[in-house]
Amino acid sequence: MEETRMCQWSVIRSLLAILQWWGFNVTVIVMNKWIFQKLDFKFPLTVSSIHFICSAIGAYTVIKILKLKPLITVEPEDRWRRIFPMSFVFCINIVLGNVSLRYIPVSFMQTIKSFTPATTVVLQWLVWRKYFDWRIWCSLIPIVGGILLTSVTELSFNMLGFCAALFGCLATSTKTILAESLLHGYKFDSINTVYYMAPFATMILAVPAVVLEGNGVIEWLHTHQTLVPSLIIIFSSGVLAFCLNFSIFYVIHSTTAVTFNVAGNLKVAVAVLVSWMIFKNPIPALNAVGCGITLVGCTFYGYVRHLLSQQLPGTPRTPRTPRGRMELLPLVNDKLDDKV
Secondary structure: OHHHHHHHHHHHHHHHHHHHHHHHHHHHHHHHHHHHHOOOOOOHHHHHHHHHHHHHHHHHHHHHHOOOOOOOOOOHHHHHHHHHHHHHHHHHHHHHHHHHHHHOOHHHHHHHHOOHHHHHHHHHHHHOOOOOOHHHHHHHHHHHHHHHHHHHHOOOOOHHHHHHHHHHHHHHHHHHHHHHHHOOOOOOOHHHHHHHHHHHHHHHHHHHHHHHHHHHHHHHHHHOOOHHHHHHHHHHHHHHHHHHHHHHHHHHOOOOHHHHHHHHHHHHHHHHHHHHHHHOOOOOHHHHHHHHHHHHHHHHHHHHHHHHHOOOOOOOOOOOOOOOHHHHOOOOOHHHOOOO
């Protein structure tokens, strides 16, 4: 009886974790799009800086004041030698995501973001000369095909937004690969990652934001009619951006890898649906089919990764695969790729 109750509570907890993760993620994406489109605040560097500042304050509050998470101590020299390069790529990743949101619909941006597994595998294959199981390569075919179909049929296609989203995938892949090497020996969770990286990212982005967007922001402050409500929305998006990081920490510890992968792909579908209901951007039938193919490919990719991770040492391998079991797997850590 007790085991049944524990099992039921585990299922309920996993479901609640996934729902709150979906809620924060979709809300942040929709709010960012609303800021760029409805509030006419077309300053992605400034929005990203606000997110980093709010995330830094939130992480400090959780770790230092509320003590909800223990601080992972990092040596001072490692902060510059390891954390700073990660923060630079982290910063580029977030900025490119916000730039893409300014120019293309949420549905298109989210579909392109699903291209990240492919860019990670190809990047590791080209630069680090790693080889992967043939099933990994096969799982990338529907992802690439779905992206191509979605891009060709997108009515609101914008080259700048498309390139920003595509290079954002590359930045995400680079961030993940660097994390495996630069952060070796440190078992970071999402909150400690934000605690160390957000201040660096703010420092990196502050000067470009002021130089490139400062005059535009000042002009917007003087000419915008509903200033106070708009500022509340902008800063609320920063608070929710941090809450998203905290929700990722909760969902990681409440679900299995397979459940997380499936829930992550369904989250994209939810984001597309919600954004369509709010912004009414047209989605042709073939465009929706392309998005669906991409999500199915991402789910298959995650399933293949899970199978390979469960492969016992000594299991027969195909020719040209590495001797080390871990080299069979891409270094994409899907559970940490969604951080703001």
